[in-house]
Amino acid sequence: MRFETNIRYDFVNNRKKYFMFSTILIIIGILSLLIFQLNLGIDFKSGTTMDSVAERSVQQEEVIAVLDELGYSEVPTVGGTNNDRISIRFGEELSNEQTRDIQTAFKTAFGEETSFEINVVSADLARELAIKTIWAILAASLLIMLYVMIRFEWRFAVSANIAILYDCFVVVALFSIFRLEVDLPFIAAVLTTLGYSINDKIVIFDRIRENLRFNPAKNEKQLVELVNASIWQTMARNLYTVLTVLIVTVFIFLFGSESIRLFSLAILIGLISGAYSTICIASPLWFEFKKREKKKKPTGGPVRQPDQPIV
CATH class of the missing domain: 3.30.70.3400 (Alpha-Beta Plaits)
Structure with missing residues (x-):
């Protein structure tokens, strides 16, 4: 299998490094949330x-x-x-x-x-807002997962959902670690992160599906090449899309008013995390699911029973 693409770096075979880095960041974030919790603004406390x-x-x-x-x-x-x-x-x-x-x-x-x-x-209103916020994020991720499952397949849906929830958690974890205030604009930034993140993942998943249609992988090595080629074929488009929004967000963060500075910072973190997770988490995760499926499939040909004579 050959693709007319210059694969300058093997993301798939280096996936364990990214999985390890992401796992360490998740553990640090969980510890921070358990020890320090979130620095809630008055939108979520009285x-x-x-x-x-x-x-x-x-x-x-x-x-x-x-x-x-x-x-x-x-x-x-x-x-x-x-x-x-x-x-x-x-x-x-x-x-x-x-x-x-x-x-x-x-x-x-x-x-x-x-x-x-x-x-x-009031305390009651703050509690109600916090509960509705959690439900909003869960509902958004569930609907995104259903959409991807209908348009693609369950492997793409699960990989995308894990990656976008990771992006949201990174934003929450960093705000907890650096004790930044969490208010309603922060929640809007997290939901915005969901939207931008799934957009990047849909682009690369669509390319993987297209490459599978015209170049079906017959073994693990070919599957590795296919995923790497798909990543590099969509790399420029994904980076340009992220950079366009990133530049605007950086200027808002630097020159905007205090009231939207943390909002722009949350989006900034989400954009960077989304670009990383698309390439280093979502695509390799799909590869892991697909690889396991191929291993379970029989190699083909009739299976001879122990007492069956060889003709």
């Missing part, structure tokens, strides 16, 4: 967010000083065109009296026309 617009430009140190006088240790975010926007997230549900005290102190320090927007998340 708390209060206060966004205000001051009459003048303010410095972060000024806001910290006002909060310190009131007995709060939260670190505010100051931004906006004129540095007049203040965003504070409190780890508790503030009472009406506490809210009024903060508003009075802010108006005294930053002007009487300072405006406020306050959002309170």
Whole structure:
């Protein structure tokens, strides 16, 4: 079997290295989640967010000083065109009296026309959001698996689903390890990762299926060559697709506002992980399933019984 493709690196025969690296990362992620858990924002735990617009430009140190006088240790975010926007997230549900005290102190320090927007998340609402988020990710992965199974076959579906769940877990694990805040935009980023990741895998699986149709592999060596050729035939397309989104995401992360910085970082991690898992996990996993199937098949020809004479 020969393909008109320059196979510059053998991904399939080096699959155990990638499986080992991915397994180690999963173990580290699980340990981090068990020990440190996730740094949940108030979207997933009770708390209060206060966004205000001051009459003048303010410095972060000024806001910290006002909060310190009131007995709060939260670190505010100051931004906006004129540095007049203040965003504070409190780890508790503030009472009406506490809210009024903060508003009075802010108006005294930053002007009487300072405006406020306050959002309170109760513990019940936070718990409900967390449960719905888990169900959303599970439902999305299940529907993707069914789609791939209908369009291709179960081996492609299982390989793709393992790979995309790995991508999602990598994002969650890294946010846990580096103690980055998890909020609703983070969940949107994880679901976006699912979409981009399955797109890459569909492209390469379609090429594998096409190559199998015109060049059926008769043994394991030919199957290795087929999968490697399929990877390199789609390599440019997958990399260009990922790089296009990656460049935009990097610029959003570097120059975007604080409110979407972690969202763009989560997508950035998901894109890199998705490109890696498509080549180094999904395709080799399919090869493992297909190889086992070929080993189970009989080699062909009638099987002679022990007492049957040889003609």
